[in-house]
Amino acid sequence: MKADPIGVATGSHYMDGDHACAEGAMAAGCRFFAGYPITPSTEVAERISERFPMIGGIFIQMEDELASMAAVGAAAWAGTKSMTVTSGPGFSLMMENIGLAAMIESPCVVVNVQRGGPSTGLPTLTGQADMMQARWGSHGDYEIIAISPNSPQECFDLTITAFNLSERWRVPVLFMMDECVGHMTEKVVIPEANKIDVTPRKFYKGDKKKYKPHKLDGSANIAPMIKAGDGYFIHITGLTHDNRGYPIINAEAQDINVRHLVDKIRNNEEMIRIIEEDQIEDAEVIVLSYGITSRVALKAVNEARAKGVKVGILRLIVVWPFPESLIRELSRKIKTFVVPEINMGQISLEVERCCEGRAKTIHVPHAGGWVHDPDDILKVIVKGAK
Amino acid sequence: MNNPDVQPLTDTLHIPQPEEELPHPMEEFLRTERLPHIWCSTCGIGTVITAFITGLQKSGLEREKVAVVSGIGCSGRAAGYLRLDSFHSTHGRAIPFATGLALGNPELKLVVISGDGDIIAIGGNHFIHAARRNINLSIICINNFNYAMTGGQAGPTTPIEANASTAPYGCYEFPFNLPHLAESSGAVYVARWTSLHIRRLTNSISEALLKPGFSFIEVISPCPTLYARRNRLGTGLDLMRFYHDNAKIKHGTDTRKLDIEYQDEIIVGKFLDKDKPTFLEKRDDFLKSKLGDKFVPYMGPKA
Numbered sequence: 001m002k003a004d005p006i007g008v009a010t011g012s013h014y015m016d017g018d019h020a021c022a023e024g025a026m027a028a029g030c031r032f033f034a035g036y037p038i039t040p041s042t043e044v045a046e047r048i049s050e051r052f053p054m055i056g057g058i059f060i061q062m063e064d065e066l067a068s069m070a071a072v073g074a075a076a077w078a079g080t081k082s083m084t085v086t087s088g089p090g091f092s093l094m095m096e097n098i099g100l101a102a103m104i105e106s107p108c109v110v111v112n113v114q115r116g117g118p119s120t121g122l123p124t125l126t127g128q129a130d131m132m133q134a135r136w137g138s139h140g141d142y143e144i145i146a147i148s149p150n151s152p153q154e155c156f157d158l159t160i161t162a163f164n165l166s167e168r169w170r171v172p173v174l175f176m177m178d179e180c181v182g183h184m185t186e187k188v189v190i191p192e193a194n195k196i197d198v199t200p201r202k203f204y205k206g207d208k209k210k211y212k213p214h215k216l217d218g219s220a221n222i223a224p225m226i227k228a229g230d231g232y233f234i235h236i237t238g239l240t241h242d243n244r245g246y247p248i249i250n251a252e253a254q255d256i257n258v259r260h261l262v263d264k265i266r267n268n269e270e271m272i273r274i275i276e277e278d279q280i281e282d283a284e285v286i287v288l289s290y291g292i293t294s295r296v297a298l299k300a301v302n303e304a305r306a307k308g309v310k311v312g313i314l315r316l317i318v319v320w321p322f323p324e325s326l327i328r329e330l331s332r333k334i335k336t337f338v339v340p341e342i343n344m345g346q347i348s349l350e351v352e353r354c355c356e357g358r359a360k361t362i363h364v365p366h367a368g369g370w371v372h373d374p375d376d377i378l379k380v381i382v383k384g385a386k
Numbered sequence: 387m388n389n390p391d392v393q394p395l396t397d398t399l400h401i402p403q404p405e406e407e408l409p410h411p412m413e414e415f416l417r418t419e420r421l422p423h424i425w426c427s428t429c430g431i432g433t434v435i436t437a438f439i440t441g442l443q444k445s446g447l448e449r450e451k452v453a454v455v456s457g458i459g460c461s462g463r464a465a466g467y468l469r470l471d472s473f474h475s476t477h478g479r480a481i482p483f484a485t486g487l488a489l490g491n492p493e494l495k496l497v498v499i500s501g502d503g504d505i506i507a508i509g510g511n512h513f514i515h516a517a518r519r520n521i522n523l524s525i526i527c528i529n530n531f532n533y534a535m536t537g538g539q540a541g542p543t544t545p546i547e548a549n550a551s552t553a554p555y556g557c558y559e560f561p562f563n564l565p566h567l568a569e570s571s572g573a574v575y576v577a578r579w580t581s582l583h584i585r586r587l588t589n590s591i592s593e594a595l596l597k598p599g600f601s602f603i604e605v606i607s608p609c610p611t612l613y614a615r616r617n618r619l620g621t622g623l624d625l626m627r628f629y630h631d632n633a634k635i636k637h638g639t640d641t642r643k644l645d646i647e648y649q650d651e652i653i654v655g656k657f658l659d660k661d662k663p664t665f666l667e668k669r670d671d672f673l674k675s676k677l678g679d680k681f682v683p684y685m686g687p688k689a
Contacts, residue, residue: 053680067515071485073486078494079491079687100476229493234471235466
């Protein structure tokens with residue numbers, strides 16, 4: 001399906017990542033927004049509050065992030081595409097209802113414009129230290145999809161991708177920006193609506209009595225949804241449930257329910273995967289990065305190549321589910337993965353796990369507040385090639 | 387024991403035969419395949435469910451357009467037994483979850499049925515803000531003065547002196563006066579009944595369902611297994627007798643005067659019924675006045 005032109009601000013813009021993300025959401029068909037102000041994400045909410053009344057969307061500023069996320073997960077069952085936006089402290093508060101959205105399989109998008117943590121940390125300065133929280137933040141076992149853009153243009157394009165993936169897999173998609181990308185202003189080209197692919201909600205159209213809100217088989221064949229108010233009389237619960245949505249409190253039902261939530265994403269990782277590779281054919285060292293750090297790493301990689309080091313680039317655009325099979329395969333061919341991140345070691349742990357000792361993993365840490373010095377990455381690349 | 391003077395009971399009663407079995411009048415509103423329910427014998431929640439179904443039938447609202455949201459706790463299980471669009475959300479978040487549904491599909495009338503701990507303690511912030519915004523929600527708050535699902539802990543409604551598992555020497559915190567909280571936060575309809583006042587509660591539920599905006603009904607309800615037993619108040623039936631003797635119907639009472647003391651008089655009635663634009667009515671009128679033709683109303687979910 002193509003985008004509805006009413007939500008598409010076609011043209012060439014000079015725009016920051018936060019605003020581009022808001023435009024991407026509107027182009028993707030998002031018409032319900034519930035959020036709570038927090039630096040450095042507030043500009044997304046501001047732009048939506050200004051534009052929604054003119055495109056037929058509902059904006060509500062809730063009392064906190066708990067409420068925002070609860071409303072966003074619910075709005076999916078009203079039939080709308082819904083989104084919320086936050087940063088670290090608010091992301092922590094959203095975890096409870098991100099878990100609910102995962103459990104009841106509500107398609108929705110949660111934007112986290114990451115800042116330095118823990119706690120209040122660095123409200124106005126960048127960080128990438130919520131990546132593990134995105135994966136593991138709510139209690140229990142489940143899988144989500146997380147996307148990391150590295151430019152305002154990608155904030156537009158990939159927000160649409162985030163909505164499309166959330167509809168495809170009926171899962172919350174976490175859009176993991178960072179303060180640098182959110183506040184960076186660059187050229188953003190918004191195409192015409194008929195050039196934008198939008199995944200529509202898959203609605204059930206059959207015998208009302210036979211509708212089951214969940215298909216708990218872990219396959220890529222996801223159950224269609226219905227809208228509350230259409231006379232299906234569905235029951236939806238955060239308790240462990242069967243395919244009717246009825247609570248069943250025993251180990252067998254838990255096994256079926258949890259395996260489904262995990263398998264539908266984990267087993268289909270290759271279908272969900274979005275990566276960018278460069279110069280990895282002859283590489284002995286691969287710099288694996290995501291978000292703003294991928295742009296800093298590029299400079300280091302180019303300098304290393306100029307010095308004759310065989311180094312390539314692997315950028316994760318979809319960070320979760322993690323491309324395990326790809327890393328495993330590459331670890332058989334190269335000496336070292338260099339993983340710069342604005343945290344004290346998060347995605348590097350996943351790389352190390354998948355290498356299983358076949359290749360070295362060297363993390364280049366940064367506690368947050370600013371991006372890496374490319375020289376710090378360069379030094380590690382050179383070391384990794386030895 | 388065969389006394390020829392005593393007629394066997396079965397001869398005096400008409401026992402329906404299988405072929406003439408009639409459905410229960412509320413059967414279509416219940417997920418009968420999920421019965422028996424989890425509630426204790428003589429718990430008041432079942433009575434509230436009966437009053438809700440009857441009130442809903444009386445309201446004449448289209449059943450398809452009514453959705454129920456519950457939080458967590460004994461009363462939080464209400465949604466699971468009702469054959470309506472029903473949602474069992476997270477602890478305290480029934481109101482924001484219902485807000486998402488109410489704004490996402492404005493054709494719906496949302497009803498939140500949940501407990502005092504869920505709505506007023508962990509969900510207290512959501513309660514006051516949904517009331518302030520006048521979201522189109524009917525809140526039925528079943529108040530049993532304690533957290534029953536987890537074993538009878540003290541909560542924000544536990545009266546001073548009442549014993550609870552986390553107030554083993556008696557509760558010493560000042561409890562909330564729920565109707566006053568609702569009114570001062572912006573609710574347009576406020577009533578309180580006990581689970582003894584079935585007919586009046588049913589009428590109130592029917593009125594609240596037809597009232598656009600944030601309506602609030604508190605239902606004082608017996609918890610025989612925990613609150614009553616721990617405080618040696620007898621069975622659920624004894625508490626119903628207590629409500630009979632101590633509940634005073636005083637419509638229109640100033641909500642500031644509705645505090646509940648331990649085992650003391652309980653003032654019940656309808657305290658507030660006023661008109662105010664709902665969140666969506668206010669929003670649409672306001673934005674239309676500011677944006678003119680540029681304003682595009684929310685069209686609801688697209689099929």
